[in-house]
Amino acid sequence: MRGYYSNSPPLPYCEVIVLSDYQHILIAADFSSHHQQVFDKAIDVAASNQAKLSLCHIVEDYPITDFAYEPMISVDIDMREELLKSAKKTMASMAKTLAIPTENQWIEFGNPRHDIVRLAQEHDVDLIVVGSHGRHGIKLLLGSTANAVLHHAQCDVLAVRLSE
Secondary structure (H helix, E strand, O other), X not given: OOOOOOOOOOOOOOOOOOXXXXXXXXXXXXXXXXXXXXXXXXHHHHHHHOOEEEEEEEEEOOOEEEOOOEEEEOOOHHHXXXXXXXXXXXXXXXXXXXXXXXXHEEEEEEOHHHHHHHHHHHOOOOEEEEEEOOOOOHHHHOOOHHHHHHHHOOOEEXXXXXXX
């Protein structure tokens, strides 16, 4: 077998070395139709490292514009509770398929760009697995959760390219 360049000498036999031993992997779930791709990658990495899996979902607090009263008001309390209730149901179903215990499931209301990173720090996570849509143009300009997590996390981040 030849090396990378055609004029280089053959490569010697070498052993594959795992660069990191991950102990705790956090899956940042967005509940999209592509979540299985992220789960599959996280399961593969967890199995090869014998790592513990955790699952989080951040319900984003989208402000509602109401110019009659205030320029921006947050999602009202009743709507917030319904969103959390629905998210908890979805989370429980996903966690069951991944065999993730309740104590390793975190669902919160907030900003995914910040709260995924915060949860990873609070729970000693050494790898965050998040989906990335690979957006371009104006969507990229507005920013993505995967990009924010990648640039602010203090641990490794695996951004799984999602096929549309």
